[in-house]
Amino acid sequence: KQEVTQIPAALSVPEGENLVLNCSFTDSAIYNLQWFRQDPGKGLTSLLLIQSSQREQTSGRLNASLDKSSGRSTLYIAASQPGDSATYLCAAPFYNQGGKLIFGQGTELSVKP
């Protein structure tokens, strides 16, 4: 079964700390991997898309990496701020799944001032 897992489920850090969120997937046959941010009760905002042929993508203080061989992706957030507090979700469309995104359960991040 194709699955996406995120650990930990929740993370609390002091402001200014660099942090890493983890995402693992059971099958390397993915088209890409996408990281999203979700604020409580709100929609999903796309943060980064890493294509299957890429190793990493950067946007501002965010850097996402992809290692298909090990089935892992990480989202690195530099110099965290209270405004970064949200739930972060990773998702991947696997081959032969009709374009369906399979999501991890998310990591709820809290950045304390």
Added chain:
Amino acid sequence: EAQVTQNPRYLITVTGKKLTVTCSQNMNHEYMSWYRQDPGLGLRQIYYSMNVEVTDKGDVPEGYKVSRKEKRNFPLILESPSPNQTSLYFCASSLFGVGNTEAFFGQGTRLTVV
């Protein structure tokens, strides 16, 4: 601005009263889909559409219908809503259903069925 627009954002309805949640995208995307998000279960796909007039079931299609008569619109229809369909619903679109295309999501519709 490129976006996926859902309406309504919030809806409270009674069991059995038919409702439609609209979804529209302005990016000329071929692929559109609906997900529901529930605590402990995460996001699950309900239905998807590869292109106009082409729709197919996702993982949890029971109790839902969809149509894709125009490229930009993909409404979700609950013909006889039940309390177990209380959830947060998201519409999504991407250029294609396969390949390296980015998915864009709407702001969500919080549905409560009493």
